[in-house]
Amino acid sequence: MGLLSRMFPAALVAAGMSGFAEAETLTAAPGQPLQALLDGARAGDVVKLAPGDYHGSIRIDRPLQLVGTEGAVLDGDGADNVITVSAPDVTIRGVTIRGSGRDLQAMNSGIFLQKTAERATIEDNRLVGNLFGIYVHGARGSRVARNEVEGLRGGRLSEAGNGVSLWNAPDVTIANNTFRYGRDGIFSISSSKDRFVDNRFEQVRFAVHYMYTNDSEVSGNVSIGNHVGYAIMYSNRLVIRGNSSDRDRDYGLLFNYANYAQIEGNRVTGGPLTPIMQKTEDGPDDERGMLPQPKRESTLGTGPEKCVFIYNTNHNKFRNNWFERCAIGVHFTAGSEGNEITGNAFVGNANQVKYVGTRHLDWSIGGRGNYWSDNPAFDLNGDGVADTAYRPNDLIDRVLWTAPAAKVLINSPAVQVIRWAQAQFPALLPGGVVDSHPLVAPPKSRASKETR
Template sequence: MMSNALKTALWLAAASGLCQAAAAAVIDVPAGSDLQQAVARARAGDTLRLAAGLYRGKLVIDKPLNIEGPPARTAKIEGDRSGRTIEVTAPDVGLSRLTITRSGLSLPAMDAGVFLSQSAERARVLHNDILENSVGVYIHGAAGALVKSNRIVGDTKLRVNERGNGVTVWNAPGAEVSDNDISEGRDGIFSNTSTKNIYKNNRFTRLRYAVHYMYTNDSEVSGNVSDGNNIGYAIMFSERLKIRNNIAANSRDQGLMLNYANHSDISGNVVDKAEKCVFIYNANYNTISGNHFENCGMGIHFTAAAEGNRIFNNAFIRNQSQVKYVGTRHIEWSDGEENGRGNYWSDNSAFDLDGDGIADTAYRPNGIIDQIVWRAPVARLLMNSPAVSIVKWAQSQFPAILPGGVADSKPLMRPPKNPTLQQYRQHKEPQ
């Protein structure tokens, strides 16, 4: 039986919650008001509804509140170029439809347009313009935070290495960053020492890295678009990831880079135009399948004793060199099953006499000539010479003279279907 004292305590707690809910109010705030005073006067759960106009000064939010502006984002909160324009220290705070600008520019001090501290659990930063700050949104330990549907633009007056990231995530389990448009910063999303995060459906332009991943495990990067950045997705020192259905177009260096990224699923991605479509450096026990790699100087650069990777059902199309494998072992790039599949190689002149969709002979991209071209790129001028033709013929007749490298024993006759590729082609602007 429940004691009378316990019943009374539960009734008081419920009554207190009902009173707080009943007391929550929507408070209209005129343009030019002192927002810090408005926050001080508000009660937990209130909504401050800002009128269009300018609100000068930095703001600390230390209680659960919602602060929202007009749909056109014409309520502008402007910092004084020092510190954090908005700092959130309470849980369950919402910021929406605002323009937030002019934070300080100190990267060591973690200056930001919006700073979510460790106590800002479940913060919501939605539908804002976050412009000309150091870091746009800094999620510093705020578990369960959501940053969604914002336009985040860095300060173009600074050099790239002086700018902050669009969104920085540090040790924020369960945080999600989705549907944002991020440009003109250092990295689009920089994720460090975190877990169980979701970064999806964002668009990244004019950045160093679209997504820069360090020590972030059990997480997802999916449905993002990187266009015109140095590197699309730099995935490093992380495990058990889902890197799916992303696009990297017009990357200066690499579309996708895996550096000690292990036990992960990399599937359904599209890389179009980069120096290297994919760079794999000591990344182990990953499944790399269903991806489309096209128009790169090098399709895939595979090095540093990467082991245990399954690489099959991908398309390598019109890359100047399809594979650079740095090693002496023989490795197989098909899934190894009896009815398994390898990859599609656009330069593989092969026959399929039985019509099963699998070429009748293995594809080996790492012959002697390939290795000569890696070491002396000018040797490409001799690719159609009789001497090179004789060497290629000799390799085909006497496989024992082939150096160690990649073999695809079940190369595909047609590129596999890739829904992300269809999406990319439908939305691709004319070149």
């Protein structure tokens, strides 16, 4: 047999032809042609990789398990996909996978699941220095779990791929993975009924990026220090629950043409980031990725600019979320209608609300509104609801939005008189957001993961 060892050869021979129906474990060693071993395997076999480096791309075209022992590394040597899977019911577990090609048009990936690779299981692997980590290209019913995915470093974001890309692949679960570097942590387009659960994202552009993906769930995820936490676009009937965004730069949550979603128990928190070390321009090559070098110390800023941005987003339920220490708590614009915004906490934001519009919007439902940390109202009857309505914006805010240079006058007596007059005579106030039943204490955040 030369390039493999079969664990039960004598038993198979004794059993005759019926033995070929039973699964075997085939063991490969470095330096032997792995593709030949895979081509010789039968459906249900386990191909076990001994420790060491295996070079070159491979293809799996029958249902089997590819299992690595500690120290087993598949290296694509910078060309094509490292692993291409075309068969259903394939499992890839416990392997370090590195060195895919760099062709964005060809979608070069550490693991590429073709449409026929339904119900694939990708778990407990380490993918490092690939263009795309894992590409689920139509492979419905697949599961990606407990992997560590580190994308490309040292180049332009536009030339990097995503940790996991998912296209037209319903019923996919992506759970308990860690994503660092590259473009987006998880990018989903034109899919449905998928679940992204309990993943962790650091130093990427968008932690989760949804485009045209419906009837799906994003829950229990943690985003730390990325450009945007959760970007939900052109998608309907989603559940966005129990996620956290910790010091993401621009937005914690971004909704653009997202409708009929349940957005509950999420937490967005701003504040200074821990200093990080920037790489040198000519740092050493670390297995297709760049090592951070001690060039200079800097921070990624306080972030985010906006806890949540709501743009042309309709008929959603924002409940029991926590938005804290952002430049703007919520930016609400572009004709968003029919949204329920209640039970949320807006804590210590420089501007609680930026509303671009002239309509009157009441952010309370059934006698229950939201908590505003800058609301000085009383609760004389002790029912947990303030005795007076809360208005986060006035005419002066509108002047500042259109003419930021006017900030130099914000503490002038004239401005203070105008604000006092508006508070005494609400009829002078423009259209905008009002919370007619503001809460006097914040609800508990349901974000399920600690940010360590």
